[in-house]
Each structure stands twice: as structure tokens, then as C-alpha cells.
Amino acid sequence: MNCDRLLQGKIPGFxxxxxxxxxxxxxxxxxxxxxxxxxxxxxEIVKVEGSKEHPANEGTLCAKGAATRQYVYSQDRLRTPLKRVGPRGSGKFEPISWDEALDTIAGRLNQIKGEVGPESVVFYSGYSKWYRTFLQRLTHVFGSPNYLTESSTCHNATHMAMRLNGTPGTPDFMNSQCLLVWSANPFHSRTCISRQILTAKEKGLKIITVDPRYTPMVAHSDLHLPVKPGTDGALALSMANVIINEGLYDEDFVKKHTFGFEEYREYVQQFAPDRGGKLTGVPADKIRAAAYLYAISKPSSIMPSASPVVHHTNGVQNYRAIFALMALTGNYDIYGGNIADPPSFLYMAGGFKSRYEEFVHPHRWEEMAPRIGQDRFPVWAELVDEGQAMHLPVQIESQKPYPIKAMLSFGLNYRMWPDNAAFLESLQKLDFIANVDIFM
Ligand code: SF4
Structure with missing residues (x-):
């Protein structure tokens, strides 16, 4: 075949x-x-497609992954460090070399450390995430306790619920009778899972989806619970009310593997489906139907999402109420239920011990100043290895218990924060900010 046509078709080969x-x-x-x-x-990248041999996506990609080439070659990408030359917010920058950028950052941070103290420098991570372990180590080696992330208003609440209730693990939905999808939409993200869901559905899997919106996941569901955002905990407690009062719970599992059941039973009495319906916007008969379907179709599993449920006040308790349903129905750590799995991250292969703690904590907490938000959020400070970024504007303004003067951030987007105008205003008061991003 003519080579031009092969090139046009982006056909690989000699x-x-x-x-x-x-x-x-x-x-x-x-x-x-x-x-x-x-x-x-x-x-040069001329084309990107999903790899058929890859066990997770088997040749598919979501819209974001399929747009990788546009992302890499976008005209809007920053290709050199920039130094601000006008007032803050003026948008006036000029290009500088990498050497000048690195010398400026190191020089200013060390100067502020010497004059005010290492704790006055904040290290922050937004997106992406793969380097976080190294940034956390840099923060603590520098002597600052203030490693902050966007997870202060996001997944860390899920993580806290896991620390308090036990990890929900992985839903073994390929072997479940029923899957309860809680505010997740794998058809738009993690598309590889969506195909597995369709395969399981063909084999008879029943699906309940909790979501305020009508998503593709809802379209493939047997039951849709259109919850009012932020009332997920009340919905889970209302389902628990039905499961307990109608004798659908797994008494044996509850006796052997849980504690506090009597207090929990008493607590859920205030969430009868009629009241649950008023609180959550989900009709009472749908709450009852979901409770029955999830509880009697054993084994059942729950697919939580990383963050939508916790993007509200009360996020930790919302997820605790959802996770409790697994234990209540005995669908935890069983074939077809939620499989307990060991912690796993890029730096911590599942099941293996690592020296992660030692790596990120060259100093003990007691040897450093208190973290931002430590006194205001004591449960957070106990369970999460970071400062609480939502308190950052408060501490910048009050300078208590000590002033904050500088920040080195990666992928900081102030617009994601509650009261983001106040967040931005407080950042203007810092003596020095360096932000790492690939787009302006
Ligand atoms: S699901 Fe995530 S990893 Fe997969 S293609 Fe989309 S963005 Fe990339």
C-alpha cells in the first residue's frame, strides 16, 4: 500500500x-x-488508544484518557517557569530559566524559615497525586508540620470513616446478587468497571443506584434513589431502620463481628422510612424497596465513590452510616460482598509492609509546631497525617498560634475551596507563593 495512505491511517510499521x-x-x-x-x-505522539492487553481497561478509555494527545500538546500548556512582574492578580509574568526558578524558591523558603520558623512555610498538593509521598517528606525534612492537600475537603473524610468503621474494601460485584452503587458513575470515570458491571448485569445482577442525578449508571439500574445532596447518611440510616425492624439483618455476623449494635438499633429508630423520605427526598416506598433488595439478595456489595458523598458537612458520618450496612447484612469479607483488602497505593503494594512512615516522618509530631487546624479539628489530627487546609485562611488572618508566610503548592486551585473568595484574599497576604502547574 502507498506509504502516504499508511501514514494517514497512522498504521504502525517499518x-x-x-x-x-x-x-x-x-x-x-x-x-x-x-x-x-x-x-x-x-x-511525537500521533495517536493514543486503549491497550487491549491491559487487565483493567481491556482496550477502552474514558474521554479524558482518549484526549491524552491534546493534553500533552495543548497550545495552552506552560513550557517554562514564569516569574510575576506585576502586582498579584495582574496576570503579568515573564519567563525565567529553571535554575533561576529553583534558586528563587529555595532561597526565599530558607530565608523565611530562618527569620520566622519552618512552620511558617506551607507545602500543598492539589492535582496530580503521584508525588505526594515525596512532597510530604520534603515538608517534614524542611521542619514544617504543614503538609496540606486538597483532600482536606475531599477523600480524607472517606478515609476517616474507614479508620473509624473499617475499610469498605472492594465490591466483589461480579459474584454479587445485588450491587448498591452509592453516588458513583463508572460510565464517565473508571470506564473499565462499567463494562464489568454490564457483564454482571447480563448474568442477573440487580443494581440500586443512589444519585441526585440521572446518570448512565442510573439508566442501567433496577432502582434509583434520587437523594438530596448531603443527606446520604440519613438515607443509609433509614435503610438500616427497615433492615433491623423487619428482621432482615444478619444476627450471627452482627453478634460475632460488631460492637455497639444496641445503641445503633436505638439510634436508627428516628429514621423510619417516612421521616427518611422527608429528610432525603427519596420516597419512603423506594427506601423500603432498596433496603429489602440489598438485604435479602445475599451476597450483596456496595460501591462507594471517592468523594461526592463527603463534599458536604457531616461527610465522615454519612460514610460511616453507609459502611455500617455491610456489617449489618453480613456482606463484609465474603465472596460476592465487600472484600476487605489491605491498604494499597502507588508506594505501598497491597499486602506488603513498607517503610513509608519512617520515610515521610523524619521528625515526630511532638518535635514540630502544631499543624494548621490541629486544635480546631482534634479528630482529624488524630486520624489524618496532614494539616487541615480549610483552616489555612483563618490562621493566615489571625497569625495564631503562629504566622504563615509562604507556600509552595502543586496544582493549587483556590476555586475548589468553600468560601473561595476568603481563601484567595488570605493568600494575598503571604510574602511568597510558588505554584507548580502545567496550565495558567
Ligand atoms: S479512567 Fe482514569 S486512568 Fe482510565 S483513561 Fe480515564 S482518566 Fe485515564
Whole structure:
């Protein structure tokens, strides 16, 4: 075939010089890394598609992964460090070299450390996430306790609920009779899972989806609970009310593996389906139907989401109420239920011990100043290895218990914060900010 036509078709091979390089997409890491076939010619990406051999995505990609080439070659990408030359907020910057950028950052942070103290420097991570362990170590080696992340208003609440209730583990839905999807939509993110759900559905899986919106996940569900945002905990407690009062719970599992059941039984009495319906916007008969379907179709599993449930006040308790349903029905750590799995992250392969703690904590907490928000959020400070970023504007303004003067941030987008105008205003008071991002 004519080489031009092969090139037009982006056909790999000797004639075109196009090679397929195996890679992974890390846009939504650390949860999923879909396999990529990256078509490369003369060092340039000419095409990207899902890798059929990859066990997670088996050739598919979501819209974000499929747009990898546009992301890499976007005209809007910053290609050199920039230094501000106008007033803050003026948007006036000029390009500088990497050496000048690194010398400026190191010089200013060390100067502020010497004059005010290491705790007055904040290290912050937004997106992406893969480097977080190293940033946390840098923070603590520098002597600052103030390693903050966007997770202060997001997944850390889920993590706290896990620490308090036990991890929900992985839903073994391929072997479940019923799957309760709680505010997740794998058809738009983690698309690899959506295909597995469809396969399980063909084999008879019943699906209940809790979501305020009508999503593709809802379209494939047997029952949709359109919950008012933020009332998820009340919905879970209302389901528990039905499961307990109608004798659908797993008495044996509850006796052997839980504590506090009598207090829990008493607590859920205030969430009868009629009241649950008023609180959550989900009709009482749907709450009853969901409770029955989830409890009697054993084994059943729950697929929680990383964050929508906790993007509200009361996020930790909302997830505790949801996770409790697994134990109540004995669907925990069983085939087809939620499988307890060991912690796993990029730096901590599941099941293996690592020296992570030692790596990120060269100093003990007692040897450093208190973290931002430590006194205001004592449960957070006990369970989470970070400062609480939502308290940052308060401490910048009050300078108590000590002043904050500088920040080195990665992927900081102040607009994600509650009362983001106040957040931005407080940042203006810092003596020095360096932010790492690939777009302005
Ligand atoms: S789900 Fe999408 S964004 Fe996430 S790793 Fe796969 S392709 Fe990338």
C-alpha cells in the first residue's frame, strides 16, 4: 500500500516509522491506571488508544484518557517557569530559566524559615497525586508540620470513616446478587468497571443506584434513589431502620463481628422510612424497596465513590452510616460482598509492609509546631497525617498560634475551596507563593 495512505491511517510499521509504546494513563491516579497504546513517530505522539492487553481497561478509555494527545500538546500548556512582574492578580509574568526558578524558591523558603520558623512555610498538593509521598517528606525534612492537600475537603473524610468503621474494601460485584452503587458513575470515570458491571448485569445482577442525578449508571439500574445532596447518611440510616425492624439483618455476623449494635438499633429508630423520605427526598416506598433488595439478595456489595458523598458537612458520618450496612447484612469479607483488602497505593503494594512512615516522618509530631487546624479539628489530627487546609485562611488572618508566610503548592486551585473568595484574599497576604502547574 502507498506509504502516504499508511501514514494517514497512522498504521504502525517499518514503512511509516510509527511505533506503539506501552504506557499508562495517570489522569485519575492513584485509583486507576488504564493501559495505553501510544503511537509515536519521530518522538511525537500521533495517536493514543486503549491497550487491549491491559487487565483493567481491556482496550477502552474514558474521554479524558482518549484526549491524552491534546493534553500533552495543548497550545495552552506552560513550557517554562514564569516569574510575576506585576502586582498579584495582574496576570503579568515573564519567563525565567529553571535554575533561576529553583534558586528563587529555595532561597526565599530558607530565608523565611530562618527569620520566622519552618512552620511558617506551607507545602500543598492539589492535582496530580503521584508525588505526594515525596512532597510530604520534603515538608517534614524542611521542619514544617504543614503538609496540606486538597483532600482536606475531599477523600480524607472517606478515609476517616474507614479508620473509624473499617475499610469498605472492594465490591466483589461480579459474584454479587445485588450491587448498591452509592453516588458513583463508572460510565464517565473508571470506564473499565462499567463494562464489568454490564457483564454482571447480563448474568442477573440487580443494581440500586443512589444519585441526585440521572446518570448512565442510573439508566442501567433496577432502582434509583434520587437523594438530596448531603443527606446520604440519613438515607443509609433509614435503610438500616427497615433492615433491623423487619428482621432482615444478619444476627450471627452482627453478634460475632460488631460492637455497639444496641445503641445503633436505638439510634436508627428516628429514621423510619417516612421521616427518611422527608429528610432525603427519596420516597419512603423506594427506601423500603432498596433496603429489602440489598438485604435479602445475599451476597450483596456496595460501591462507594471517592468523594461526592463527603463534599458536604457531616461527610465522615454519612460514610460511616453507609459502611455500617455491610456489617449489618453480613456482606463484609465474603465472596460476592465487600472484600476487605489491605491498604494499597502507588508506594505501598497491597499486602506488603513498607517503610513509608519512617520515610515521610523524619521528625515526630511532638518535635514540630502544631499543624494548621490541629486544635480546631482534634479528630482529624488524630486520624489524618496532614494539616487541615480549610483552616489555612483563618490562621493566615489571625497569625495564631503562629504566622504563615509562604507556600509552595502543586496544582493549587483556590476555586475548589468553600468560601473561595476568603481563601484567595488570605493568600494575598503571604510574602511568597510558588505554584507548580502545567496550565495558567
Ligand atoms: S479512567 Fe480515564 S482518566 Fe482514569 S486512568 Fe482510565 S483513561 Fe485515564
Amino acid at each position: 514503512e511509516t516509522g510509527i511505533e506503539i509504546k506501552k504506557s499508562i494513563c495517570t489522569i485519575c491516579d492513584p485509583m486507576t491506571q488504564c493501559g495505553l497504546n501510544v503511537y509515536v513517530k519521530d518522538g
